[in-house]
Amino acid sequence: MSIFHPKGNWFRAPTGSERMWVGLALVWCLVMSITMPWWHFQGKQNAPSETYEVDPAAFMERVNQFVDAHQVDEVNGVPIVEPPPGGDAYLMGQMWRWYPVLKLKEGQTYRIHVSSVDLQHGLSILPLNMNVHVLPGYDYVMTVTPTTSGEFNIICNEFCGIGHHLMTGRIIVES
Amino acid sequence: MNTQTATTDEYRVCNTTGLNIFRKAEWFVKANAVLAVIFLLVGAVAALLLALTRWSNVMLLSDVWYYRMLTVHGVNMLVFWIIFLEMAILYFASTTLLNTRLFSKKLAYVSLVLMTIGAIATNYIMFAGQADVLLTSYPPLEAHPLFYLGIILFAVGALIVCFNFFATLYIAKKNKTYEGSMPLVTFGAATAAIIAVVALVHGAIALVPTFFWSMGWTEMMDPGVYRLFWWGLGHHSQQINVAAMVAVWYFIATMSTGAKPLNETVCRAAFILYILFINLAAAHHLLVDPGFSAEWKMWNTSYAMYLAVLASMIHGYTVPASMEVAMRRKGFNKGIFGWFARLPWKDPGFSAVALSAIIFGFIGGITGVTLGTEQINIMAHNTLRIPGHFHATVVGGTSLAFMGLCYYVVPLIFQKDFYLKGLARIQPWIFGGGIVIMSLGMSFAGTYGVPRRTYDSDFSGATLETGFDPVAHIMLGILGIGGILAFIGLLLFILLVVAAVFFGPSLKGKKMPTWQTPEAQKMTDDLISRGYEEEGKDYKHIKTPGTVVLVLIFLLSFAIYYFANWAALADLWHIR
Numbered sequence: 001m002s003i004f005h006p007k008g009n010w011f012r013a014p015t016g017s018e019r020m021w022v023g024l025a026l027v028w029c030l031v032m033s034i035t036m037p038w039w040h041f042q043g044k045q046n047a048p049s050e051t052y053e054v055d056p057a058a059f060m061e062r063v064n065q066f067v068d069a070h071q072v073d074e075v076n077g078v079p080i081v082e083p084p085p086g087g088d089a090y091l092m093g094q095m096w097r098w099y100p101v102l103k104l105k106e107g108q109t110y111r112i113h114v115s116s117v118d119l120q121h122g123l124s125i126l127p128l129n130m131n132v133h134v135l136p137g138y139d140y141v142m143t144v145t146p147t148t149s150g151e152f153n154i155i156c157n158e159f160c161g162i163g164h165h166l167m168t169g170r171i172i173v174e175s
Numbered sequence: 176m177n178t179q180t181a182t183t184d185e186y187r188v189c190n191t192t193g194l195n196i197f198r199k200a201e202w203f204v205k206a207n208a209v210l211a212v213i214f215l216l217v218g219a220v221a222a223l224l225l226a227l228t229r230w231s232n233v234m235l236l237s238d239v240w241y242y243r244m245l246t247v248h249g250v251n252m253l254v255f256w257i258i259f260l261e262m263a264i265l266y267f268a269s270t271t272l273l274n275t276r277l278f279s280k281k282l283a284y285v286s287l288v289l290m291t292i293g294a295i296a297t298n299y300i301m302f303a304g305q306a307d308v309l310l311t312s313y314p315p316l317e318a319h320p321l322f323y324l325g326i327i328l329f330a331v332g333a334l335i336v337c338f339n340f341f342a343t344l345y346i347a348k349k350n351k352t353y354e355g356s357m358p359l360v361t362f363g364a365a366t367a368a369i370i371a372v373v374a375l376v377h378g379a380i381a382l383v384p385t386f387f388w389s390m391g392w393t394e395m396m397d398p399g400v401y402r403l404f405w406w407g408l409g410h411h412s413q414q415i416n417v418a419a420m421v422a423v424w425y426f427i428a429t430m431s432t433g434a435k436p437l438n439e440t441v442c443r444a445a446f447i448l449y450i451l452f453i454n455l456a457a458a459h460h461l462l463v464d465p466g467f468s469a470e471w472k473m474w475n476t477s478y479a480m481y482l483a484v485l486a487s488m489i490h491g492y493t494v495p496a497s498m499e500v501a502m503r504r505k506g507f508n509k510g511i512f513g514w515f516a517r518l519p520w521k522d523p524g525f526s527a528v529a530l531s532a533i534i535f536g537f538i539g540g541i542t543g544v545t546l547g548t549e550q551i552n553i554m555a556h557n558t559l560r561i562p563g564h565f566h567a568t569v570v571g572g573t574s575l576a577f578m579g580l581c582y583y584v585v586p587l588i589f590q591k592d593f594y595l596k597g598l599a600r601i602q603p604w605i606f607g608g609g610i611v612i613m614s615l616g617m618s619f620a621g622t623y624g625v626p627r628r629t630y631d632s633d634f635s636g637a638t639l640e641t642g643f644d645p646v647a648h649i650m651l652g653i654l655g656i657g658g659i660l661a662f663i664g665l666l667l668f669i670l671l672v673v674a675a676v677f678f679g680p681s682l683k684g685k686k687m688p689t690w691q692t693p694e695a696q697k698m699t700d701d702l703i704s705r706g707y708e709e710e711g712k713d714y715k716h717i718k719t720p721g722t723v724v725l726v727l728i729f730l731l732s733f734a735i736y737y738f739a740n741w742a743a744l745a746d747l748w749h750i751r
């Protein structure tokens with residue numbers, strides 16, 4: 001009885017189907033533990049880890065330089081910026097917008113620096129449903145290769161104050 | 176069993192179990208349980224409003240009140256309801272099950288006062304609109320200092336209860352109030368208490384400096400470091416909930432079916448795995464955060480975390496298997512599932528626990544391990560898939576199990592009988608069903624990328640417009656309907672419990688009325704009274720084919736869901 005104390009020596013190895021299940025469960029846990037590092041080397045989608053410390057003001061400055069250097073157009077007053085293929089791009093989370101709009105080429109690889117200049121934000125690229133967390137003070141480098149083309153919306157999915165549900169952005173991918 | 180009513184000033188003898196119930200400790204079991212239910216009600220009202228706001232065709236609240244209610248709901252449910260009830264469990268599991276008095280009544284009062292003041296202060300400031308920072312209060316978001324202070328006071332109180340619990344275990348051992356090892360349920364409660372101490376230490380590291388900062392005394396804590404420590408609190412707390420829930424599973428399995436753990440070594444080893452391997456698993460909240468290496472993330476989610484998963488999978492077998500053995504010993508031996516059909520489904524304590532195990536395992540567990548995989552988390556972080564997952568663990572799992580426990584606590588500890596037993600019998604099904612529907616609605620909406628913690632899923636009025644597939648909106652409607660159903664189930668629970676506790680017929684000096692037929696109850700009693708030793712002798716010859724089939728179906732579902740997510744991941748853009 002689980003509510004009464006067991007008497008005598010209750011120490012013994014599992015037997016029968018209980019033993020089988022413990023073994024099976026252990027094997028499954030090992031399968032899952034191996035899948036993760038395997039995908040790390042073989043898979044194309046891994047959580048980014050490259051990070052640098054950055055002062056929010058300095059990050060905003062770099063974003064502005066990036067926009068000045070590579071702006072090609074604008075949409076609803078937001079600059080559209082085309083970084084050189086293979087080069088660095090910047091995406092700033094700010095209450096309440098993702099700035100600027102990026103224009104990328106399918107199949108090219110970009111280093112997209114994301115950071116916040118105020119609160120924590122959540123970068124969510126739709127309809128792909130790719131998400132990373134964005135913190136002030138951290139320059140998070142996502143090395144991204146778009147494999148599909150079209151217009152992709154960005155939303156914020158971490159609460160960042162009362163205008164959180166107005167915080168959007170966009171990535172345009174040309175084929 | 177023991178039907179005589181021997182009592183002293185210090186304790187009374189339970190007319191149902193024959194255990195000694197210590198009066199002082201009993202009072203604290205009651206007080207904590209009542210407080211738990213009060214805060215559950217606050218959280219439940221907020222829950223209904225939230226569900227009716229996320230339902231995109233209804234959008235009941237204004238944006239300000241949505242975020243405010245989200246804070247109120249998260250804090251009252253995940254902190255106050257769950258922890259107050261866990262405190263009640265600690266008092267019960269240490270005193271009654273070990274046949275000992277409480278270590279210190281004074282400490283118990285102090286902790287109760289601290290926790291109550293803390294909970295009221297935090298609620299006051301949330302409703303006053305000065306703490307719209309959500310449960311996690313991630314800096315640089317800043318709340319009124321009272322918000323942090325209230326939670327800190329509450330936590331200090333909880334820490335004192337844990338201390339009182341350990342001291343009670345110590346005096347029981349010293350005074351030899353029991354022989355041999357402590358009962359499994361107490362062992363599970365001790366596991367929860369140990370993890371609670373680790374959790375609260377992490378919480379202090381995150382929240383005390385944040386409180387100082389909100390007072391203007393110090394600089395803000397680094398947001399990344401805050402997240403690391405906050406999740407040391409947040410994640411460990413979930414492991415407390417799991418350990419406490421499993422202890423309740425074992426308790427109710429014995430009380431309602433007469434089950435006995437098949438193998439004490441296995442059950443206890445699984446609890447120990449929780450303690451040993453949980454510390455590292457907070458990482459699965461930080462998988463797509465900047466600042467951590469891939470090695471750190473993988474190590475901390477897989478090698479260590481999966482041993483805690485192993486532990487849950489073991490309990491997922493041992494609990495139903497012990498019930499299967501008990502049922503077969505009663506003679507329900509027909510086929511593979513004959514015993515299953517004859518389980519005491521009319522006992523709401525039992526059905527709540529059975530549903531809890533199914534929902535926790537099949538929905539909560541499978542989604543949790545999958546979404547907590549480093550790479551798959553890219554498709555899940557901060558989407559509605561996350562609340563979809565944890566409403567199946569901490570709500571459909573832990574909260575439902577705790578409701579089941581209350582169907583025994585009210586007659587056994589409060590010594591009151593329920594009214595409207597027919598409604599009580601269906602209550603777990605309404606609540607569990609509602610939570611399953613809501614959780615599925617959330618999870619499927621989340622696979623379209625619908626964000627959690629967001630007032631307007633369509634971001635209407637944003638400079639760059641966006642929006643979701645109509646199917647995602649249907650899923651939000653399902654979320655809403657499931658939420659309403661769960662709310663009805665929850666309200667029913669509160670009404671039944673309150674009516675019984677405050678106005679119910681007294682059961683003093685009586686045996687707890689059975690939820691089953693008298694014959695079924697007699698068989699359960701017989702099994703319990705045959706005690707431990709005899710029980711253990713012949714179980715080896717009884718097989719558990721039904722449970723084996725159940726767990727194999729579980730493993731298959733797990734594998735399908737897990738690999739389907741990897742397949743979906745392969746369609747994303749390349750990212751590293």
Ligand code: HEM
Nearest residue numbers: 222225226249252253309310562570574627628658661662
């Ligand atoms: C009637 C039952 C319940 C319903 C209908 C319900 C519904 C909801 C809804 C709609 C959300 C908001 C999701 C979002 O917009 O991001 C939510 C969040 C949440 N719920 Fe529940 N819930 C219920 C019970 C519970 C219980 C019993 C617990 C804990 C024990 C709980 C814990 C939480 C937490 C921690 C959050 C997240 C808060 C945050 O994002 O800060 N819920 N719930």
Ligand SMILES: [Cu+2]
Nearest residue numbers: 121122156160
């Ligand atoms: Cu944001």
Ligand SMILES: [Cu+2]
Nearest residue numbers: 156158160164
């Ligand atoms: Cu936001």
